[in-house]
Amino acid sequence: MADYKELWKSLDIDLEKHDKLCAVLPEFYEDIYLSQENRPDGMNYFNFVVSEIHGLRIKELADFKEKGGKVFGSFCVFVPDEIVFAADGIGVGLCGGSDFWVPDGEKELPRNTCPLIKASVGARISNTCPYFSSADMLVGETTCDGKKKAWEILGEYTPMHVMDLPQMKREKDYKHWKEELEIFKDKVEKMTGNKVTKDKLQESIKMINDKRKALQRLYDLRKNEKLPISGKDALLITQIAFYDDPKRFTEKVNELCDELEERVKNEVNVFNDDTKRILVTGTPQAVPNWKMHDIIETSGGAVVCEETCIGTRYFTNTVNEDCNSLDEQLKELSNRYMGINCACFTPNDGRIDDIKRLYKEYNAEGVIYYSLPFCNTYAIEYKRVKEELDKEGIPVIMIETDYSNQDVGQIKTRLEAFFEMLEN
Numbered sequence: 001m002a003d004y005k006e007l008w009k010s011l012d013i014d015l016e017k018h019d020k021l022c023a024v025l026p027e028f029y030e031d032i033y034l035s036q037e038n039r040p041d042g043m044n045y046f047n048f049v050v051s052e053i054h055g056l057r058i059k060e061l062a063d064f065k066e067k068g069g070k071v072f073g074s075f076c077v078f079v080p081d082e083i084v085f086a087a088d089g090i091g092v093g094l095c096g097g098s099d100f101w102v103p104d105g106e107k108e109l110p111r112n113t114c115p116l117i118k119a120s121v122g123a124r125i126s127n128t129c130p131y132f133s134s135a136d137m138l139v140g141e142t143t144c145d146g147k148k149k150a151w152e153i154l155g156e157y158t159p160m161h162v163m164d165l166p167q168m169k170r171e172k173d174y175k176h177w178k179e180e181l182e183i184f185k186d187k188v189e190k191m192t193g194n195k196v197t198k199d200k201l202q203e204s205i206k207m208i209n210d211k212r213k214a215l216q217r218l219y220d221l222r223k224n225e226k227l228p229i230s231g232k233d234a235l236l237i238t239q240i241a242f243y244d245d246p247k248r249f250t251e252k253v254n255e256l257c258d259e260l261e262e263r264v265k266n267e268v269n270v271f272n273d274d275t276k277r278i279l280v281t282g283t284p285q286a287v288p289n290w291k292m293h294d295i296i297e298t299s300g301g302a303v304v305c306e307e308t309c310i311g312t313r314y315f316t317n318t319v320n321e322d323c324n325s326l327d328e329q330l331k332e333l334s335n336r337y338m339g340i341n342c343a344c345f346t347p348n349d350g351r352i353d354d355i356k357r358l359y360k361e362y363n364a365e366g367v368i369y370y371s372l373p374f375c376n377t378y379a380i381e382y383k384r385v386k387e388e389l390d391k392e393g394i395p396v397i398m399i400e401t402d403y404s405n406q407d408v409g410q411i412k413t414r415l416e417a418f419f420e421m422l423e424n
């Protein structure tokens with residue numbers, strides 16, 4: 001990586017501490033990613049993005065801000081990027097996926113808080129994440145209790161806007177979410193000084209649709225019997241989707257998919273034929289949380305699909321590009337987002353239907369229900385998911401784990417037994 005010290009200094013980054021973070025990532029990445037065999041050439045772009053994770057993209061954001069542009073940081077797939085880009089802003093995902101930030105998060109939050117929240121707060125208060133420092137506004141949402149209270153802490157550092165996400169899906173909730181989009185639009189317009197017009201929104205809807213379609217294309221390729229790409233690589237790509245330039249990202253994913261289509265034609269398989277095809281469902285895996293996928297793919301499994309927010313929940317369903325008015329566009333946007341089946345909703349039967357459907361579509365042989373500790377909504381929802389999967393004879397195992405490496409051996413043993421059971 002080039003020397004970005006001056007840039008980081010200008011963002012008030014704690015350089016000494018940040019150096020420690022930067023020192024561990026390359027080795028970690030090499031062990032988990034670069035050690036994989038037979039990776040597609042198209043992954044080189046994504047390797048490069050990771051190698052420049054706090055460099056080039058941060059420089060792009062800084063150049064954009066210098067010209068008066070505004071950056072919006074978000075933590076949930078319900079926050080509509082389309083509105084941000086329509087006002088000529090840039091949206092970046094900020095969920096923390098590194099154990100490095102957890103101790104700092106614990107200075108402000110109870111230890112029994114979900115690691116994603118602790119890492120996100122820790123990243124901000126320790127001044128070691130240049131994405132947080134680049135954000136002119138943070139956009140929170142009322143999903144789980146932990147996040148809701150974390151916004152009050154983060155709001156002490158950066159202006160915060162919280163979107164009131166309904167927790168049910170009745171007609172009045174759809175109406176309410178549309179109103180929240182209108183409020184958000186006004187907020188973004190005020191912050192950027194730019195109007196969200198029908199034409200601008202149409203343009204950004206198309207841009208984000210294209211990104212979602214590219215990801216769907218990538219996922220469709222994972223339905224093949226011979227897997228042209230590992231689950232780890234697919235996860236990385238979806239993680240990068242949250243902060244890379246959307247147009248460039250879409251182009252690179254489509255280029256990679258061209259290569260993967262060739263691989264499918266040539267029957268290239270990055271795994272052995274007897275590897276178990278696994279659907280992962282549950283809580284999000286924010287970058288650089290690669291733990292679960294790495295354990296699965298080094299224990300005899302291959303992840304073929306993620307029913308998570310760093311997976312299908314992020315890109316499933318596009319938005320109608322041919323609306324007649326801004327109001328209609330907002331309605332279509334709101335309907336698309338309300339179609340996401342997060343465990344913060346009650347009831348959340350749509351998620352169970354999704355898991356069953358994806359299991360079949362991707363020819364999975366087993367389901368791993370992944371939950372971060374202290375995420376009550378996902379942990380409690382496991383009971384219903386398991387009951388419904390049992391009825392269909394779909395094998396499922398729940399793994400609750402944080403970002404640390406202490407339990408890797410134990411999880412491996414459990415998964416090896418699970419995969420063995422799938423043989424019979």
Ligand code: BJ8
Pocket residue numbers: 075076077078114115116117143144145146147283284309340342343344372374375376377378
């Ligand atoms: S739409 S999953 S991104 S809320 S932070 S709920 S893991 S205790 S992230 Fe999420 Fe939006 Fe839902 Fe998706 Fe649990 Fe942790 Fe809360 Fe979390």
